[in-house]
Amino acid sequence: MKTRFPSHRLAVPLAAIALAASNAHAATQGPAGMAFYTPPAVITGNHGDLISYRSTTVSLGTDAPAVNAWNVMYRSTDSRGAANVVTGTVLVPKGIWLSLTARPIVSYAVGTHGLAQSCAPSLQMAAGTDYENANIVAALKAGYAVLVSDYQGYTNGATPTYLAGASQGNAVLDIVTAAQKIPFGGLSTNAKVAVWGYSQGGQSAAWAGQLQPTYAPNIKLVGVAAGGVPGDFKRTARFLDGSAGSGFMFGGVIGLAQQYPDKIPLDTLASETGKAAINQGKQQCVFESMFTFMNHELSEYTVNNRSLESLMTVPSINEALTAQDLGGNTITAPLYQYHGQADEFIPLDQALALKKKYCARATSVTFDLFPSEHIATQFQGAPYVLSWVADRIAGKTAAPNNCGNNGPEPQSTANPGGGNFVVSLKEWGLNATVGLKTLKQTVTLPATSTFTADADITAGRLNGALSVPDFKQTLSIIGIPANVGLRITPVGSATGTVSLDNSGILRIKGTAYADITVTSVLGLPFGECKTVTPVAFPIDFQGPVSSMGNGKLVFTGTTTFPQIKGCAISAILSTMMSGSGQTYSFTVSPPAPKRF
Template sequence: MISPFLRKSALALPLAALALAVSSAYAAPTQGPAGLAFYNAPAPTGAHGDLISYRTTTVNLGANAPATKAWNVLYQSTDSVGAANVVTGTVIVPTAAWAGTGERPVISYAVGTHGLAQPCAPSLQLAGGTDYETANIAAALQAGYAVLVTDYAGYTTGSTPTYLAGASQGNAVLDIVRAASQVPSVGISANAKTAIWGYSQGGQSASWAAERKASYVPNLNLVAVAAGGVPADFIATAKYLDGSNGASFLFGGVIGLAEQYPTQIPLNTLANANGQAAIARGKSQCVFESLFDLMNHSLSEYTVGNQSLDQLIAVPAINATLKAQNLGATKVPVPLYQYHGQADEFIPIEQHVDLKRKYCAKFSNVTFDVYPSEHIVTQFQAAPTVLTWLGDRFNGKSTLGTCLTLNAEPKSTANPNKGNFVVSLKSWPLVANVGLKTLGQTVNLPTTSTFTADTDITAQRLTGTLSVPNFSQSIKILGIGSQVGMKITPVGDATGTVTLDNQGQLHVHGVAKADITITSLSGLPIGSCKTVTPVEFPINFDGPVSSLGNGNLTFSGTTTFPQLKGCGVSAILSAVMSGPGQTYSFTVKPPAPRKF
């Protein structure tokens, strides 16, 4: 007969062994060290989505961002070949209580290209206030959502980002959701409604996350995905970029994929001396520095024997690796919002339209919007629409999508992508007013006013023009109200300089000149009472490049109105409307998108 003591001991042994196995497979997350020591990655030992370590941090999202709490996280994920890896990221939660129903929703925000050097990591740039995507992140936080920002694989110390390795990026976007819920006192539930939002590289990552959701994280409460500017067909996008003003994105992709697939893309044996030097530079640069360094260079300049992109693509192992990054093989299980700039000079819109067709053919619920502008502008112009669309999904509203549409297929209107990097503003709506100092009154320009310009970022040159229809406005002159007819006529082009620095800050400095003519008072023609010399409106702006797209590109200041001559009441009009100290504000906004 077995004694009760021995029976208990025999039972205790396998339980103890099981407990030991569990504890060795999953260790509780620890508080990580300060500084770059946090980025020293341990060997992965648990499951994907496990939080390894965390620490509190601060994020600098700009003056209008809401108050937040933030943490850096180090968590386990999976690369594109199925191996465990360790990824860093940032968890940001508004300090204000969630005002909606249920638990606070979560957005896993997939960033676009940041660069291959460790200081380019979004987590480091968010802390330093230099991340160019802060406007979108702040807008999501302003809506009350928790925002999770993965760095993607490769920003831990001693690593190289596996840039554009689709599955790895998608996995990192998904795994940060469970990892974030394990941060002590974070206030994020692992069961909270979750959406994914990304653009460019982030759009690729968001789409990969959408395709992998069902098999990789089946229990994630994913309700929607928004993916813009997506490089869905790697080879088509690579051919578009080679030798173009966006060549740096192709070159970064070669480095990133070679890091993930070293056997299939043996970079060290493919690169010539010029290529080896460019690789070293690329690994030390962030996105805007790399953009200008490699602009209009072809891949053949950097390969042994000057092999062209077409020759490299013909190598079976390389071809298979590039095609493995393509999207569209799997149905997206939740509503998907796709968007693209019709004038995108970096990512061809046609291949993104093809991705829509593939998803629709698999009965995915897809909405596709076409924005009128280029790549950078569209990223930020789309943000309000994206957040409204995601908000509807969080609130349980259904969407029919646009798979069934009679609208014409969009065709690219991009500027030539060989040569200078030119951002064109074609008849963008202009919201403008002029403050008359002596009268203490404001003149609002017609809502149909527009601004057209070519901003040549390469040549650092701005050329543009104002278009203001003739209009009338009620103004009190000598205490008597009168409808004053006005005409604002541009004199020559608006000209100036425009630069984009390595921190993603846009700098515009120039002047627009215009004649101002008073044509009527109280509906009665008075001749042509015109300023004797053109009014000069300085157009100065220093701020984030996101302002190009989010409607915050504003030129404001003070100017002097010259004397008015040419009519019988010119002396009176000059007395009340001329002189220094007149104020003005011109805000340029991108045109509205359309459905496809």
């Protein structure tokens, strides 16, 4: 999907530059190194005030546009109304913005990164290890300035208030105001602003949408995109406890206890085992924590093995958890809500319930249901989000509104929550080509070809299968075009290994086997013209986990086609098609979403 902007004459945003220059006295240049993250001893001023800033460099990948980048420290407000200090990163594409309007802004709310300070998005973008780079780059390519808050707690010596919704929403809004105050940063207070986030970021984006009318009314919010949203905290916690995603729930307990120490007193609730686990969790980033705590129940870490269900009956704990629920206020800007039908971490039913809450409050909701699990949906959703955001930036007032859709509710297709972490690819699209070395021609497989697999990340095991309908391809044989019928028949399963490391790098190494049969030439059948042994297609991949959802899960390589036997023209076919050096390219992509 393409993003669209109105075409105008060249205009330099002089108003933005003048505004930034007038605010130059309000903030100081921050120090180099980790000293930048040291908060001031006293917090003064108003939320959204820029405390300090510094130019920085970021590593977003080889396909990222050139940007001007700053780290910022700014004043914000926590979930209990107290002033706090938050850091973040401001990214502005280099070059003049070719429009009479101010460059649009996307406040990008990141998902779970982990509790250690090194997990902060600003530090990970500098190191080139942020697993959300693909979405950030997509927004930059659309021409937007992208602002990425670290959220509360990544300053030196602090612990993030992970999943404290209002604090996160405030931070996502306040970085907009702070970024507009960077001297000569080029961002105008007249800029149209969209907020986009997924998972924890979806929670943050929705909270920002609810808070904006009263908390930051001067921000020109034109749309909120919130995916994979934990809108019902207790329902989500029950879903996660003892599951492959229990590490997220465990981190949420730590984060909310940091924000509400009087309501969730960890020191008295946690056992000695629990206190050790808390210290461990505070030193880990998201993927390490996920694998450390997966399938563990909260009761393993509490005094007298008290269960999650029991703890949620404690009035103060129940109050703190309930305070994170969304849907209690209208989002006045249009909302794009999306979710994965196979989401194994954030339950689908509560996302559908959240949609109904917003619809009941007259929020205009566009809801897209993606077929995949949590991680793939995060990145598959990007082009749909950006197309929707582009319409809001362009001023299209009639956002698609699904609130009148009263059809049957879709049911979750998620894998069972307990046990291994298995990512299922169910009939994902297979865009495949095979290059025939001798003929110097390319065979394109049918568009309806699919790849189905279970990637067991815990066991490190991949098991899948190709599905390719019979098809015909025109090949030039001795300069004469010939219509050749082909059949590719999988032999056994596509098997191999799969892993996901602590930096979010996905590695797949396996092999798919298939018999190749020529069913006809020039419409004439010649018998069973089949390779004498199956063709081996190595399916090797190494790249960011975002590749699962953004169409970049690509397997390429060379293989050998065995001799073709069993028909009257076997010798001719073998001469044309057999031998080493045959190339192939398989791109695997999830199916399209459905609007609900």
